[in-house]
Amino acid sequence: MITGDAAYIKKLNRSSIIRNIIKEGMISRADLSKVTDLTRATISVQVADLLAEGLIVETQLEHNSVGRKPIMLSLNGNAGYALGIDLDSGKISFILSDLLGQPVSTKSVELKTNDYDKILPILIEAIKEFLKSTPESEYGIVGIVIAIHGLVSKDENIHFVPRLDWSNIHLKADLEKEINIPIYIENNANLCSFAERVYQHHETEYLLCTTLYSGIGIGMMMNDEFFRGHDGFAGEAGHMIIVPGGKPCNCGNKGCWEKYASEASIFDHLSSTRKIENLTYDQIQAWIESGDEEVIDLMEQLLYYLSIGLNNLINMYNPDTLVLESELLRIYPDSLEKIKANLSSSTSHYQGLLISPLGKGAVVLGACALAIKNFLDVPMLNFTLENDA
Structure with a gap:
């Protein structure tokens, strides 16, 4: 009692x-x-x-x-709204949702700079536009959650973002000078795992989500809580060394997992060898469907190195559900079956391994859901998307 x-x-x-x-x-x-x-x-x-x-x-x-x-x-889903933001290299993505986690509007802003002092006013202007255009409601925008592709401390300061080359950035404090709404800063992989728990896996107690987009990060939900580690930096599995003395990484090490098994590793390689600046998933999918040997070999290597890292994660954390966030895995035939075939260790135990149906929208959906959770002050949410994100 x-x-x-x-x-x-x-x-x-x-x-x-x-x-x-x-x-x-x-x-x-x-x-x-x-x-x-x-x-x-x-x-x-x-x-x-x-x-x-x-x-x-x-x-x-x-x-x-x-x-x-x-x-x-x-x-009452129309009582207020939440704003989820994905701040990544090259683009900022936004979703405004109602209090039931249903997307109301979306927006993206292309970035041609990694300079924090130039990105900050762009972000502030976009947020203020949402404040002006959000439908009238009892509570308005109840919270803003911003996803960061890097290390975020427990006090929500940005410690390091490899692809933006940011260190010790106080984005939350800078935004609060201009925006009078609760603002939260969170790691992108954590928000993806939160979206999976809220929208897809309502009964999962140990969920591990691996994001493969601009790097590799893992978000872990354990008994409805994030697993953060001592300073909040847990989940940077992309910098687990799987090839000693291998390719140099922005983190300072060599042979990091994300240099071999992230989508960025494929995009960077093909952009360089084929002299294409703005490579798209559609182009890669067309090459896969045509049987392009170089692309097929690159994808097979990605699956190989991805499986090595996943085997390590499964043995370390023993999740009941393991979710992979990757568009390349979705468009590459039999990718999931090939990964499962590589996870043949008798000590690797997991109940479910799947590719997320939420796609790149997972991170901003998770951001919206976290803002709603904080506003309602509840331990967890169970939502179902009415339409695909």
Whole structure:
């Protein structure tokens, strides 16, 4: 039994009620009392408060049986919005979602510089445009979460971003001087893992998500919490050395995993050898479908080195679900089966290995979901996308 002062208990009860309303989608007061193990009187008081605040709405269901029509409770998705931002080398991506995590609008801004002092005003201007254009609601934009492809400390300072060559950047503090909305800074792989947990794998307790885009990062959800490590830097598996004395990496080491198994390693190689500056997935897919030997060899090497790193991660963390975030894996035939065939160690145990259906939208969806979670002050969210991200 939970004990404590009245305000603390009320806060816990409110959190439990909101979480279960979201989890069920629609639920009656009576059923809410059962799943939360709270008295009907407590449910009645809390629900009245949430209705007055505009956070939930009532819906009266039609039914054919005799008696009173059931009144169902659901979260009011239109009460506010969340802004998720993916800040990467070359581009900033945005998604505005409602409070049910459904995308409302998207935007991307191309970057022709890695200079922080030039990117900061671009980011501020884009955020202010969203503030102006967001539909009117009770709470407006409830939070902004920005994904960073690098090391983010527990106090949300940016320690290092290899592809942008940023060190010790205080983006959160700089934005708070201009934007009067709660702002959070988080590692991109963590947000991808959060999106997978929120939108896809509602019952997973140990989820490990590996992102392969601009580098390699891993995000780990363990019992609905991020696994961050001592300073918050856990998950930089891309800098695990798999080829001693191998290719030099921006981190200062040689032979890092992401130099051999990230999408960037493929794009960088083909851009260089084929003299193409803005290489696209469609071009690579066309080469794969035509049987281009160089591209096929590069993809097979990627799968080989990817499997080595995944084998290490599986043995270290023993996840029940392992999700791969990669567009190249989606377009390369039988990629998942080939990876599984390479994970043949008798000590490697996992329940599910799959390629994420969320695609590159995972990171910004995860960012929106984290902003909503923080606003509602609940331990976890269970959403389902109405349409593909």
